Amino acid sequence: MxxxxxxxxxxxxxxxxxxxxxxxxxxxxxxxxxxxxxxxxxxxxxxxxxxxxxxxxxxxxxxxxxxxxxxxxxxxxxxMGVLFQGGALFDSKTVQENVKFPLDMLTKMSEGEKNDRVEFCLHKVGLDGTGPRMPSEISGGMKKRVGIARAIVMNxxxxxxxxxxxxxxxxxxxxxxxxxxxxxxxxxxxxxxxxxxxxxxxxxxxxxxxxxxxxxxxxxxxxxxxxxxxxxxxxxxxxxxxxxxxxxxxxx
Ligand SMILES: Nc1ncnc2c1ncn2[C@@H]1O[C@H](COP(=O)(O)OP(=O)(O)OP(=O)(O)O)[C@@H](O)[C@H]1O
The missing domain is CATH 3.40.50.300 (P-loop containing nucleotide triphosphate hydrolases)
Structure with missing residues (x-):
């Protein structure tokens, strides 16, 4: 609350x-x-x-x-997880790297653990298999989903x-x-x-x-x-x- x-x-x-x-x-x-x-x-x-x-x-x-x-x-x-207005994705990073970013910055998880967590979050937002794509290659709705995946990645x-x-x-x-x-x-x-x-x-x-x-x-x-x-x-x-x-x- x-x-x-x-x-x-x-x-x-x-x-x-x-x-x-x-x-x-x-x-x-x-x-x-x-x-x-x-x-x-x-x-x-x-x-x-x-x-x-x-x-x-x-x-x-x-x-x-x-x-x-x-x-x-x-x-x-x-x-706290935040979905910023406009999504605020890094254009030079893949979807997978965007979602992983908070884990890289704020945790000491192993690469394997981070990848599993990213996969779980991408699945949760309906973006299985989208990890390797760049933000420029996906639609506006998909970008929002990536933003949501990133917002929930730290649980x-x-x-x-x-x-x-x-x-x-x-x-x-x-x-x-x-x-x-x-x-x-x-x-x-x-x-x-x-x-x-x-x-x-x-x-x-x-x-x-x-x-x-x-x-x-x-x-x-x-x-x-x-x-x-x-x-x-x-x-x-x-x-x-x-x-x-x-x-x-x-x-x-
Ligand atoms: N950093 C700032 N410096 C000066 N004024 C600001 C600043 N941030 C917001 N304001 C002013 O505060 C008021 C409220 O802005 P806010 O962005 O919260 O509106 P909003 O309800 O979210 O609008 P929108 O739906 O258009 O995003 C506006 O008049 C805005 O110009």
Missing amino acids: IEIKNISKTFNGKVVLDDVSGIFRKGETSLVIGASGTGKSVLLKCMLDLVEPEKGEVFFDGKEFLHVSENDRKDLRRE PKYLFCDEPNSGLDPLTSIKIDELIKEITDDFNITTVVITHDMNSVLSIGDNIMFLYKGKKLWEGDSSTIMTSSVKELDEFVFSNHALKKLRGEFTK
Whole structure:
């Protein structure tokens, strides 16, 4: 479980996060949603200690993360897997080398053990046999899968995904969402996904936090989001043209 408490962040006098608190539970895929520029990625960076908030705390299974010694923070970092926006693969390394990278950097495993682990992770994301290929030789959806394989290679307790659907067609997006949910369930980990994709919201949102101009305005799940009485959330949800049309049909 991850708990964030009263996170506030300002850039050049502009408040980007305003006293955001919340809980992301183990075994659940939690989503942080909101329009562009509303502070989702900054919140993620605060949770990962890539950006320092002016105020607030982050607890990983009860262990405070931001105000501990560098060594303790390093230990906790090893338990986190991150799928960065855009995948962030090394173009000059093969798929296999990309996935193996965290093992090379952070473990003393033998080459054989590392190769077995990489093979297991590539199998988990449906990419058996893709190891020798270069990132330039695979599709956008496959690159995301490689990013996910790399994010889980260290067997993390916590998985963070920043806009996992960006740049993907709707069908591939759904498959990536399903994969993230499957991994969360299978490994019983705490997963936080940053997104503004309504398909994801409706299909994998066990727990959803809505940010608006840096504030948490609502939280709930995919079964309650369509009927919320929060005006800003309603505008966000029904900014999707197809959903707006669907609502029109229902209220005729
Ligand atoms: N390093 C930075 N320096 C100054 N301003 C920043 C910095 N990082 C983010 N911001 C500002 O913080 C605000 C929130 O940005 P953030 O990237 O969190 O938005 P977002 O909700 O993730 O948007 P998107 O969905 O488009 O990725 C924006 O106004 C952005 O310009």
